[in-house]
Amino acid sequence: MANSRGVEMNRKRPVQTGAPAFHALDRASPIPLYVQVRNRLLAMLGEWRDPEKRFYSDDELTAMFAVSRATVREALTELVAAGVLRRRRGQGTVVSLRKVGEKLGVGSHIGSQWDSGDMPVDTALLAFARMAAPAEAALALGVSDETEVLFVKRLRTTPIAPVSIDWRYLPLWAAEGIAREQGTQPLINLIWRRIDLAHSDLIIEAALSGPEEMELLHLPAKSPILIRHLVYYDRQGRAAMAGKSIHRADLMRYSVRVDQSRDGVGVARGRTMYRGR
Numbered sequence: 001m002a003n004s005r006g007v008e009m010n011r012k013r014p015v016q017t018g019a020p021a022f023h024a025l026d027r028a029s030p031i032p033l034y035v036q037v038r039n040r041l042l043a044m045l046g047e048w049r050d051p052e053k054r055f056y057s058d059d060e061l062t063a064m065f066a067v068s069r070a071t072v073r074e075a076l077t078e079l080v081a082a083g084v085l086r087r088r089r090g091q092g093t094v095v096s097l098r099k100v101g102e103k104l105g106v107g108s109h110i111g112s113q114w115d116s117g118d119m120p121v122d123t124a125l126l127a128f129a130r131m132a133a134p135a136e137a138a139l140a141l142g143v144s145d146e147t148e149v150l151f152v153k154r155l156r157t158t159p160i161a162p163v164s165i166d167w168r169y170l171p172l173w174a175a176e177g178i179a180r181e182q183g184t185q186p187l188i189n190l191i192w193r194r195i196d197l198a199h200s201d202l203i204i205e206a207a208l209s210g211p212e213e214m215e216l217l218h219l220p221a222k223s224p225i226l227i228r229h230l231v232y233y234d235r236q237g238r239a240a241m242a243g244k245s246i247h248r249a250d251l252m253r254y255s256v257r258v259d260q261s262r263d264g265v266g267v268a269r270g271r272t273m274y275r276g277r
Contacts, residue, residue: 140242
């Protein structure tokens, strides 16, 4: 089946024309159109369930976003270079499945928390400073709002897209000896070497992206995100670190193994998987 312009269309997923709200680009934005197209394609790929099914053609994407073929090709070139898409002669563009995992379970504080496989995860340090604990962090740490803490903020990225923003708050007794140049390292590893930790509490909730997530994670407005709140406690019951991480929900999959044996200790191990397609 072909449309009036002669574009070959996939019968299972007809091309969307007229730039519906989800695909509409902000032409007044300083963000280049090809970057906006790339970011929206990433959101679409997060919902792509069949990696064997052909992806949209260049002509279909040109009509979908109401942009030039050059803009579409520039966006696709970046995704192909990142390994998210593959070009196959005679078959068009297909989706590639690649994953990055963050371990969450027992022992995750020993060694690297990030199991990146063949997709590297880079960490950029956005903030590293002492400050008065914000109300939410003070409550989690069990201290007053005026208590000074070490604040660390980081952005984690892959060749596909930024995937996570981290906020961490450490009481000064737990932050002792941690230098700025260590700010991109797994902080829980640094703490674990000095402090006898007992357990951690994790809470995961769904939300929609706001201005900061739109800017740092390259998300359209009101895109789904996952927020992971965490608190680590020592053997004396003191909170050694608290904070949260915000992840792109379209690139995320959680997997947890629960030990059901008689001698089991509950959750044996868990992991967070980023789906890069």
